[in-house]
Amino acid sequence: MATQSPFPFLDDLVSRIAGGLKPPAWMLEEIQRRLLLLANHVLMQEPEAQSRLARQAGGTVEARWRLFEMRLRITPAGLLDLAPADAQPDLTLSLSDVSPWQFAQAALGGARPPVHIAGDVQLAADINWLVEHVRWDAEEDLARIIGDAPAHAMGETMRRMMQALRRFAGGSGDGPGQAGA
Structure with a gap:
């Protein structure tokens, strides 16, 4: 089921801007x-x-x-x-x-x-x-620069942010208190 944008005027605005600029x-x-x-x-x-x-x-x-x-x-x-x-x-x-x-x-x-x-x-x-x-392992690339532990911590933070964004957008995400993959 496709979900409509909660702000249809934004879709129209983006289309106009993209068409003109x-x-x-x-x-x-x-x-x-x-x-x-x-x-x-x-x-x-x-x-x-x-x-x-x-x-x-x-x-x-x-x-x-x-x-x-x-x-x-x-x-x-x-x-x-x-x-x-x-x-x-x-x-x-x-x-x-x-x-x-x-x-x-x-x-x-x-x-x-x-x-x-x-x-x-x-x-x-x-x-x-x-x-x-094919998937980009950004955490592995970051570990080469700043080390394993800080890269893992940053990766975990990003995974949690993505889960929150998925829940906000109405996509499937883990429920509260569940760890992400």
């Missing part, structure tokens, strides 16, 4: 490059993920949501790079036109938003495998 191209490219750095960092910690992507080397994936679009080229090393703007995508992933509120609510609840998939079936299967199996 568009960041400059250089800013979008820099944001995309930072996202790629994070994605490649996570992929480098998963040899199976890199192996699956390496089999798809040269393939281009386009991801879309509302006005946002990103084209990625798969490298021979099984990592990702920005594809040229004129590159034809082998696979297109389009998030359905859900409001930012619904998108955030689904993400907090652990659900995936509806996605329209068009293109190479094998590439789509490999991308789906990545979505299902």
Whole structure:
């Protein structure tokens, strides 16, 4: 059951702002490059993920949501790079036109938003495998910098905050007094 935003005017406002304001191209490219750095960092910690992507080397994936679009080229090393703007995508992933509120609510609840998939079936299967199996262990990365105990404490704090956000958004969360996974 989809829950409506308690503030429908905010959805309308966000749509109007997003339609009228568009960041400059250089800013979008820099944001995309930072996202790629994070994605490649996570992929480098998963040899199976890199192996699956390496089999798809040269393939281009386009991801879309509302006005946002990103084209990625798969490298021979099984990592990702920005594809040229004129590159034809082998696979297109389009998030359905859900409001930012619904998108955030689904993400907090652990659900995936509806996605329209068009293109190479094998590439789509490999991308789906990545979505299902690859996770960023931020706590492990943080432990390399500040040590195990402080990283674990910060991780536990973040898990509790996420549980509270899930309960607030109406998603499934542990009840009061129960520990999170």
